[in-house]
Amino acid sequence: MLEFIKGKITKLDKNKIIVEKDGFGILIYVPDCEKFSDEDKVYTVLKVKEEEIRVIGFKTQQEKELFNKLTQIHGVGEKHALAILGTFSVDEFIDIIDQSDIESLTKVQGIGKKTAQRIIVELKGKIYFPENSLIQDLVKTLINLGFDKDQSYKVVKEILKVEDNLEEVLKKAISTLASHT
Known part of the structure; x- marks a missing residue:
């Protein structure tokens, strides 16, 4: 609305x-x-x-979507979701979820160990925000080649931290994903 x-x-x-x-x-x-x-x-x-x-x-559409996902988790209300988003960037939060970092989540005021565990269980593997069209295009290409969407996203994001040549990123991503299969 x-x-x-x-x-x-x-x-x-x-x-x-x-x-x-x-x-x-x-x-x-x-x-x-x-x-x-x-x-x-x-x-x-x-x-x-x-x-x-x-x-x-x-500030961003990703923050809004993450807020909506957080508030759907039993025991996580508006105040908790806002506190999480006020403490971590979207990328930091995704990394915390991917690494099952309960300790970092419990640093947020009002989030105890059980709530942190519930957040991780509920959201692990379910948060996907392509930041830009380059990442989105690379992930789509990898999906079309038969690779998993979440794994492709993680691999592309990691490779882009050290490589900016599109062709090299795609080659490294295919190589990395193929070796995990």
């Missing part, structure tokens, strides 16, 4: 911002206000509870 709001940010407070749009000031709860600039696009989720309507905002 309310996918995003683009407007002038008139107030920044630790976990809240106010976006002015067409004469309205919209209060938006965010994981971390420091991610936003004066004029910005804020991806939003509208939450309606009994007598309260809240708009929750994110």
